[in-house]
Amino acid sequence: MLGGDEKAAVDEVPQECTEPVEKDPSEFSTVGADDEIAPESYGQAVLDPEWRASMMSEIKALRNRGCWRVVQTPRGVRLIKSKYVYKLKRDWQGKVTKRKSRLVVQGFLQREGLDFTETYAPVAKATTFRLMLALTQAYKLHLHQLDVDSAFLYADLDEEVFMTPPPGMELEEGFCLKLLKSLYGLKQAPRNWNKNIVEHIKSLGFKQCVLDNCLFVKQSGGNMYLISLYVDNILVAGSNPEEVEHIKRQFTKRYEMKDLGELNYYLGMKITRTEEYIKLDQSGYVRDILEKYDYLLAGKEGKTVNTPMERDLNLRKTESRSMSANQRAYVKSFPYQNIVGALLYLALNTRPDISYAVGVLARFNTNPIFRACKALIRVLLYLKATPTVGIKFTGTDLNLFAYSDADWAGDLDSRRSTTGYVVYAAGGPIAWQSKLQTTVAVSTMEAEYMAAFGAIQELIWLKGVLREIGIHLIDPITLHMDAKSAIALAKNPMHHKRSKHIDIKYHWLREHTYEDGTIHLEHCITEDMVADLMTKALAFDLHSKHGKNITGNGDVV
Numbered sequence: 001m002l003g004g005d006e007k008a009a010v011d012e013v014p015q016e017c018t019e020p021v022e023k024d025p026s027e028f029s030t031v032g033a034d035d036e037i038a039p040e041s042y043g044q045a046v047l048d049p050e051w052r053a054s055m056m057s058e059i060k061a062l063r064n065r066g067c068w069r070v071v072q073t074p075r076g077v078r079l080i081k082s083k084y085v086y087k088l089k090r091d092w093q094g095k096v097t098k099r100k101s102r103l104v105v106q107g108f109l110q111r112e113g114l115d116f117t118e119t120y121a122p123v124a125k126a127t128t129f130r131l132m133l134a135l136t137q138a139y140k141l142h143l144h145q146l147d148v149d150s151a152f153l154y155a156d157l158d159e160e161v162f163m164t165p166p167p168g169m170e171l172e173e174g175f176c177l178k179l180l181k182s183l184y185g186l187k188q189a190p191r192n193w194n195k196n197i198v199e200h201i202k203s204l205g206f207k208q209c210v211l212d213n214c215l216f217v218k219q220s221g222g223n224m225y226l227i228s229l230y231v232d233n234i235l236v237a238g239s240n241p242e243e244v245e246h247i248k249r250q251f252t253k254r255y256e257m258k259d260l261g262e263l264n265y266y267l268g269m270k271i272t273r274t275e276e277y278i279k280l281d282q283s284g285y286v287r288d289i290l291e292k293y294d295y296l297l298a299g300k301e302g303k304t305v306n307t308p309m310e311r312d313l314n315l316r317k318t319e320s321r322s323m324s325a326n327q328r329a330y331v332k333s334f335p336y337q338n339i340v341g342a343l344l345y346l347a348l349n350t351r352p353d354i355s356y357a358v359g360v361l362a363r364f365n366t367n368p369i370f371r372a373c374k375a376l377i378r379v380l381l382y383l384k385a386t387p388t389v390g391i392k393f394t395g396t397d398l399n400l401f402a403y404s405d406a407d408w409a410g411d412l413d414s415r416r417s418t419t420g421y422v423v424y425a426a427g428g429p430i431a432w433q434s435k436l437q438t439t440v441a442v443s444t445m446e447a448e449y450m451a452a453f454g455a456i457q458e459l460i461w462l463k464g465v466l467r468e469i470g471i472h473l474i475d476p477i478t479l480h481m482d483a484k485s486a487i488a489l490a491k492n493p494m495h496h497k498r499s500k501h502i503d504i505k506y507h508w509l510r511e512h513t514y515e516d517g518t519i520h521l522e523h524c525i526t527e528d529m530v531a532d533l534m535t536k537a538l539a540f541d542l543h544s545k546h547g548k549n550i551t552g553n554g555d556v557v
Contacts (some may be wrong), residue, residue: 036085036096041125042167045086045101054101055168065153066178073162079176080115082107082166082185091265094284103166105185115161121190124214124228126349127431127458130280130391132228132237132425132464133271137278137393139224142244143237145260146251148197151232155182155192156256190231199233203229204250209468211461217469224470235263268368269350270390278428281390282350283320286383289342293335296377297384299512306544308359308382309375309537316412327370334345334366339376346383350390351421353547354379355434359418363365363411395427397445398471400462401478403524404455405531406437406447415440417447420534421455422550423462429550432460434534448483449509451531452490455479456509456519461517476520487521 020171028501041401062068082105089098106292136143139172148154159177165171182189202208206216216227223239225247234251238244248259263271275285292298323331340362347358347436357379364372376475411418416436423431433454441447459477466473490513533546539547 055430067181073176120535121194130430137428146234148232149258152189165338277394352432357494393426393428403480403531406451407535419451420531445485446484
C-alpha cells in the first residue's frame with residue numbers, strides 16, 4: 001500500500017517532473033546487455049561495414065529466391081517504393097545474435113482491387129499457446145520450436161505489382177522491378193504465406209482445427225502431435241521425440257529455417273521447464289519497460305508498492321476539466337498511451353495480476369487525467385518489485401476449471417460492471433479476462449450472471465479445441481462463482497421482474513448448466529474467489545493470496 005507521503009504525491013505535481021521528456025524509442029534496448037543501437041535510415045546504415053554486409057546479404061537472398069524480375073516500366077503503372085528496416089536480433093539475455101536488414105515494400109501505396117484484394121491472415125491465439133504448455137506439462141510432451149527465415153518470400157504473388165529499385169540498387173532509366181514473391185510490407189504477403197505454410201502442414205498428415213485455424217493435430221500410433229503457427233514461428237509438440245524430429249526435418253527440407261530445439265523463448269516470453277513445472281514469464285520485457293521509463297521513477301528508488309493499484313481509487317474522465325495548469329502540462333508530456341500499450345502486452349500474456357489495473361487505466365487512453373498518470377507510475381513500481389512473476393503449470397493432469405466474478409457498477413463514468421474470469425488447466429491459468437460489460441447491470445446478480453456467460457463461452461471454446469485434438473473431457477467442467485442468486489438463475493429457467501429484462505443471449509449459458517450439464521456451477525466464498533483480482537483493486541492480503549493462486553508463484557509481493 002502507498003504510505004502517506006506517496007499518497008500525497010498522487011495529488012501534487014512534482015516540481016522536477018512537471019514536463020517529463022520521453023526517451024527516444026531507439027534507446028529501448030533489450031535487457032541492456034550491450035549498447036548497440038540499430039540504424040534508423042539507409043544513410044546511417046551504409047556508413048557501417050557490418051550493416052552494409054547485412055544489406056548486401058538481403059539483396060543476394062532476394063535475388064536467389066527469384067523475388068523479382070527487371071522489366072521495362074509499363075505505361076501508366078504506379079510504382080511502389082521500398083526501404084530497409086534494421087533490427088538487432090538478441091537472445092533472451094540481450095546479447096546481439098544477428099544484424100538483420102530487411103527490405104520492406106511500402107505497402108501503404110498499394111491500391112485495393114488493383115494491387116491486392118484479400119489481406120487477412122490468422123495467427124495462433126495466446127490462449128492456444130498456453131493450452132499447449134498445459135498439455136505439454138500434463139502429458140509430458142516434447143515441445144520444440146522452428147523459425148522460418150524470410151518466410152513471406154516463399155509465397156508466390158498473384159497480382160502484378162511493380163517496384164522502384166531499393167536504396168543502393170541502380171537500374172537503367174525506364175526499367176523497374178516486377179515482384180514475383182510476397183515481399184514484406186505488401187498487404188497480401190501475410191495471407192499468401194499463411195496459405196503456403198498451411199498447405200505444407202496438411203501435406204504432412206495434420207488436420208487443421210476449426211476453432212483455431214493455426215492449430216494442427218495428428219494422431220499416429222496412439223500418440224498425439226500438435227503444430228502451432230504464429231506467422232513464421234512454428235511450435236511442434238508430440239509424445240514421441242523421434243517423430244517430433246521427423247516432423248521438423250519435413251519442414252527443413254521445404255524451407256530454410258532455424259531449428260531452435262526445445263522451446264525456451266517465444267514472442268518475448270521466457271519458458272522454463274523442470275521436472276515439476278513449466279513457467280512462463282516476461283522478466284526481460286519487464287526490465288525493458290522499466291529501463292525505458294526509469295526517468296518517471298526518479299526519486300522513488302527506495303519506494304516499493306505491493307499492489308498494482310491503490311484500493312478504492314475512483315477515477316473519472318470528468319476530472320480532466322478540473323486539472324490545474326501544471327497538471328495539464330504534466331499530462332500532455334506524459335507517454336500515457338505508450339506505457340498502457342506496453343503493459344497490455346504483459347497483462348494479456350503472462351501477468352494476470354495487473355490485468356484489472358491496466359484495463360481501468362486503458363479507459364483513459366484518449367484523454368488521460370493526472371491521477372491516471374500517477375496510477376500508471378504505481379503499476380511500474382509494482383513491476384519493479386515483481387519482475388520475475390509469471391504463470392506456472394504444475395499439474396499432472398489437465399483438470400480444466402474456472403472462476404468467474406463481477407463487481408457492480410464499478411465504472412463511475414458509465415456505471416457498467418467489470419467481468420472477470422480465470423480458466424485453469426494443468427494447475428495454471430490458460431485464459432483470463434478483465435473487461436467492462438457491454439450493458440449496465442441493474443443488480444449484482446445480473447452482473448455476476450453476465451460474467452458467468454463470458455467464462456462459459458471460454459470453457460466451451462476450450463472444450464471444443466480439446467475435442468478437435470482428440471481429448472474428450474468428462475462432463476461437467478466446474479465454474480466457481482460467489483453469487484448464489486446468479487447460480488440459481490442459471491440452473492433454474494425462471495422468470496420474474498428482477499431478471500426478465502436480461503438480454504436473451506446471456507440465457508444461452510442455461511443450455512450448458514441446466515439442460516445438458518456441460519458446466520457445473522459451484523458456489524465458493526468470496527475470500528476464495530480468485531477472479532476477484534480481475535474485477536477490483538484489492539488490499540495487499542487478498543491481492544497476494546489471489547495473485548499466488550493465479551500465477552502459481554510464491555514471489556508475488
